[in-house]
Amino acid sequence: MEISMPPPQIYVEKTLAIIKPDIVDKEEEIQDIILRSGFTIVQRRKLHLSPEHCSNFYVEQYGKMFFPNLTAYMSSGPLVAMILARHKAISYWKELLGPSNSLVAKETHPDSLRAIYGTDDLRNALHGSNDFAAAEREIRFMFPEVIAEPIPVGQAAKDYLNLYVTPTLLEGLTELCKQKPEDPYIWLADWLLENNPNKPKLSHRPVTEEPY
Numbered sequence: 001m002e003i004s005m006p007p008p009q010i011y012v013e014k015t016l017a018i019i020k021p022d023i024v025d026k027e028e029e030i031q032d033i034i035l036r037s038g039f040t041i042v043q044r045r046k047l048h049l050s051p052e053h054c055s056n057f058y059v060e061q062y063g064k065m066f067f068p069n070l071t072a073y074m075s076s077g078p079l080v081a082m083i084l085a086r087h088k089a090i091s092y093w094k095e096l097l098g099p100s101n102s103l104v105a106k107e108t109h110p111d112s113l114r115a116i117y118g119t120d121d122l123r124n125a126l127h128g129s130n131d132f133a134a135a136e137r138e139i140r141f142m143f144p145e146v147i148a149e150p151i152p153v154g155q156a157a158k159d160y161l162n163l164y165v166t167p168t169l170l171e172g173l174t175e176l177c178k179q180k181p182e183d184p185y186i187w188l189a190d191w192l193l194e195n196n197p198n199k200p201k202l203s204h205r206p207v208t209e210e211p212y
Contacts, residue, residue, distance in 0.1 A: 012040075012085045012086065012087070012089070013085065013086070013087065013088060013089040013090060013132075013135075014042065014083050014084065014085045014089055014135060014139060015083075015084050015089040015090045015093050015128060015129045015135045016081065016082070016083060016084075016127070016128070016129045016135055016138040016139050016142060017034070017081070017082045017083075017084050017093060017126065017127065017128055018079055018080065018081050018082075018126060018127035018142075019079060019080040019082075019125075019126060020073070020074065020079055020123070020124075020125055020126060020127065021073070021074065021076045021077035021078060021079050022073075022076075022077070022119070022123055022125070023117050023125050023126075024046075024077065024078055024079060024080055026117060027080050030113070030117070030126070031082075033096075033113070034082075034084060037092070037096055038086050038092070039084040039085065039086045039089065039092075039093070040084070040085045040086060041082050041083070041084060042082075042083040042084070042085045043082065043083045043143055044080065044081070044082045044083075045080070045081055045142070045143070046078055046079070046080050046081075047078065047079065047081065047142075048075075048077065048078045048079070049074060049075050049079065050075055051071045051072065051075045053075075054070070054071040054074040054075045055067075055071050056141070057074075057138070057141055057142075058070055058071065058074070066121075066122060069122055070122065073122060073123060081142040081143070083139055083143060089135075090128070090129055090130075090131065090132060090135055093128045093129075094128050094130075096112065096113055097112060097113050097114050097126055097128050098112025098113060098114045098115055099112070099114065100114070100121070100124055101120070101121040101124065102114045102115060102117075102118025102119055102120055102121065102123070102124045102125065103120055103121060104121075105118060105124075106118075113125065113126055114126060168192070168195065168196070169192075171195070172188055172191045172192055172195065173188070175191065176188050176191070
């Protein structure tokens with residue numbers, strides 16, 4: 001009996017990035033830095049959160065002394081939310097941001113985004129998800145229409161490789177042996193790009209400002 005398999009997909013780690021209200025005017029240059037750092041901006045939207053929605057977004061910080069100031073700051077004007085994608089997106093974006101306290105960042109990581117654009121421990125210019133679970137929750141909060149793709153692990157990852165990666169690679173290596181090109185590495189890389197059945201399809205539709 002023939003088993004029907006789901007269509008192949010490419011799994012790329014995603015994280016949520018926020019350009020906070022006080023530096024929205026720097027959006028274009030920040031996006032340029034993001035793209036030059038190897039990220040894809042999968043989706044983007046500009047919106048103005050209410051204090052109540054800010055409280056829900058930062059629910060894990062509830063009860064801390066700075067919480068009222070944080071929600072007031074984040075609801076003070078429009079912000080830009082983006083879904084960023086690349087290999088190890090969460091850790092690379094956090095590294096690019098630098099320490100959460102901009103004053104510390106200016107001392108220890110002067111080239112980081114928070115050192116460049118941030119003001120102090122509260123007004124630190126940009127947000128990044130802390131880990132995979134946070135990224136998943138925050139992306140759903142800011143982009144409720146987005147379908148989060150599960151990342152295969154364990155046996156599911158092995159099945160994915162056996163079903164979708166190994167056959168393509170074997171076909172390419174077989175063709176490589178037949179062709180015997182002068183530079184086998186470049187030839188195989190070009191062949192895989194040309195014959196990749198799992199080319200990712202990313203949406204680049206901008207979302208207009210949608211106040212809550």
